[in-house]
Amino acid sequence: MLDKAALIVESFRPTGGPYRLAELAQRSGLPKPTVHRLAAELVRLGWLERTDEGRYRLGGRLFELGSLVPRRRDLREAALPFLQDLFEATRETVHLGVREGMKVVYLERIHGHDALQLPSHIGHSLPLSCTGVGKALLAFGGTELTEEVLSCPLPSLTAHSITAPARLRTALEKTQVSGLAYEEQEAVLGVSCIAAPVFAGGDAVAALSVAVPRARFRPAPLAPAVRTAALGLSRMLRGGI
Amino acid sequence: MLDKAALIVESFRPTGGPYRLAELAQRSGLPKPTVHRLAAELVRLGWLERTDEGRYRLGGRLFELGSLVPRRRDLREAALPFLQDLFEATRETVHLGVREGMKVVYLERIHGHDALQLPSHIGHSLPLSCTGVGKALLAFGGTELTEEVLSCPLPSLTAHSITAPARLRTALEKTQVSGLAYEEQEAVLGVSCIAAPVFAGGDAVAALSVAVPRARFRPAPLAPAVRTAALGLSRMLRGGI
């Protein structure tokens, strides 16, 4: 029964709803009466909500619980000042992400009034190989991780996404030397990205990135900014001041 | 069974863990074998995680789902640029909060390197009457809400929290005139706060605030900044540019 409830809640990905009952039944693959009963329970618990028109969406209780998740909250809290610095220095959209399996999950995204239309929402996950943050995590995540990623077919989000293992391997080697990962229209058309890894004792635990419209993407001024922010956060996580 | 699972997950508030099995059993009020079985299920679903020492904490899946909650995500997304403006103008800790029943829930908090030690974490809830954001929501949340709050004993977080209904009523009236809510050491000692409501068609749907160490709290320059940000967000929510 927990599994069924989880199936229903998970079927709200990646939009969060709202969905109608029949829609939920189809997305979750459960019979309609079952969804009806469980959804009512979940609403009672505050994990789902009903809109005025009777549709279901994820509930506020879930937001509150999700905000408490220690591994996420602590890292975000520590990183926020550095993300602020990076944003103020670049005036562009900045990201904080961590690795979760073969994906990158975004913990924070900061932007100004000219927000880019990006797939990198907080809590969303994207393939490691298609994003700046992902490549930074991949380059400093150990060789066995690299080999595992390269052993599977590389997913692609746009026509520019890297799908040739050799090309990805070369890019990762460059990143390992420079400490910076680049991404050009591989996640979304028209947007380029530069990223740097965050260390906490040997392995990369997170990465920062700056996403910029391709038209005005100039790596030279961005590189020191993102590197500085990432190093500052690394030092903070190591317990420094 | 869903209720029991929810009881377990909710028993992680407000810290997020980690807790040992016996600790969880005590906090949730459930028998130890029941917690053991359900917690294992929840771990399998990714809603809980086990630390190296075998303790339980809230899991990453919960963070991802919580980030999708539409009512929270959309408002946060719309507000973020204005929060940025407010932070850059004041260089102090800024908040975005909404009302949830008789409490205020914080959706976002932005700060620099000199972060204040505040109880206003994202996803946390505090009494309406003890916070700047809460008072702003209360003053513009309709008379029936005000009366309902005033009809209960007013909670207090510090010795400065307002507990006299008459004092709160006066403060709310002043807020209704000025469009600004003040709070002085009512949530945490040594911190003052100024807040402004965000409107989206008549009623206040959210509020912004700036929290400042009492020693350097100067309302004069903060007031126009927080008012400007709140009005800008209101206009944006009304569909403006």
Added chain:
DNA sequence: CGTCTCGTTCCGTGTCACGGAACGAACATT
């Protein structure tokens, strides 16, 4: 060595989750 408390496993009992079937309402089609 005795005595805690811990996390974990077992298993008989009884409950309540399950979902096919049926229903009325709302809407679309003819």
Added chain:
DNA sequence: AATGTTCGTTCCGTGACACGGAACGAGACG
């Protein structure tokens, strides 16, 4: 107006499985 669809909801007999007291082995402590 009549018919057909699809919706959300309710009912209820069946059987799977959630339940938790009891017991167990492992450490920690004195």
